[in-house]
Amino acid sequence: MTPFVKMHGLGNDFVIMDGRRSPLGITPARAAAIADRRHGVGCDQLIVLEPAADGTPGEPGAFMRILNPDGSEAGACGNATRCVAHLLFGEAGADRATIRTVSGLLPATRGADGRITVDMGPPRLDWQSVPLAFPADTLHLPLSRGPVADPAACSMGNPHATFFVPALDALPLAAIGPSLEHDPIFPERANIGFVQAIAPDHLRLAVWERGAGLTLACGSGACAALVNAHRRGLAARRATVALPGGELVIEWRETDGHVLMTGPVATAFTGALDLDGYPA
Template sequence: LVLLEPAAEAAARLRFFNADGGEAGACGNATRCVARLLADSGEGREPVLASAAGRIPTRVHGDGRVTVWLPSPRLAWNEIPVAEPCDTLALPVAVPGLPPPVGVNMGNPHAVFFVEELEGLDVARLGSRIARHPLFPEGVNVGFAQPRGGDGIRLRVFERGSGLTLACGSGACAALVAAVRRGLVEKGARLILDGGVLEISWPGEGPVEMTGPAAYCFRGTFDPRDLLSD
């Protein structure tokens, strides 16, 4: 769920809510969708959005794709955050058969595991356990990434508050940042998720650029009072 609120410094201020009702600081896919909606509503092709994570410039392309520039990733242990000082390139999370994950905050916390083979991995079971690990006081979104050579990274994400999802835009950005930090890619890559492909780049500092589709599924209205009825 995304709420659009008035903002003096932007076309809209975004608030994101997970399936469990908890509020998230960022949602890359929803940000692209809102940019497309605002552009189609007359706000121009480059609406600037605001969120808890910061200012988000966007660009809506003629082919339906949308580019967003998410605020700079936070990488220090107390910015992820984790409960104790540690190297965020190798978080102290022990999972049999998996290397230590990389920590990245893209407006919400992410732990990214790089694996040799993603298919067959029980992402839902592992993700649900790691998302509640005591190292993460706010919980964590858990990504499992398999570099495929060239510029492709296969990714599945278990989101805190939502579970296993078809796609996670902030998780894809976190995976790309983690891959750059680990030296697995130089700058950019195609992130291949269950729900589609995102093109993401990060030069090692500054905002993370993400491009992907945004399409209409339905339109509707509802009365918020209906949610309060017995």
């Protein structure tokens, strides 16, 4: 039996498994089966910890592999990073850790209030890095669907497009999200954010996540929302981003261009799986 921890950040939930000592044999089909909410454990992403190729002296660390419910791999996940950091803090009795991903290094720290801050690095704003299928102004993409149009785009380790809307509650998110995710302008698909700017320091956000659909929260999506809103003159460099599952504080630091995400984590339960009972 293979142990796992079920955790969430603002309702964005994860099954976290530790493969640092020996490979777990998690295939795309097996990841999708574990993530299934009827026949598996159920989660927005399956997280597999693997050995880090290198480490930061004096800090705990691990490589974090992120698998979507459809079995595809994601490059970054802010809420999952906070959850993994919490586990690493507990193992080492530390308040700092560095999590490695396919998109780069994510340093994390724990504050006195127990909330965890992750340095998500600088956003990538050129069209090649999002990536887009052709050269375009990432501040104003030629993209529309139903009631939404003219998004801004960036990469936070994974591709994001952010639409700005006057009333978030009126949008048919489940109807337009899938086709926007798969629009030909995004060769690797994209996470689609919908933002209502309440004030320069307060944004409301809903996200259709690539490979996962609507989720209660999306950490990298909140980072992209703040970055794109600031680029459009709709937000300051620091704001509270309210998602269906709760609030994150996002700061686009002026000194070095890095994006910082701060929020809580929670452990739902622990368990163990017979991986041989899932598709190979």
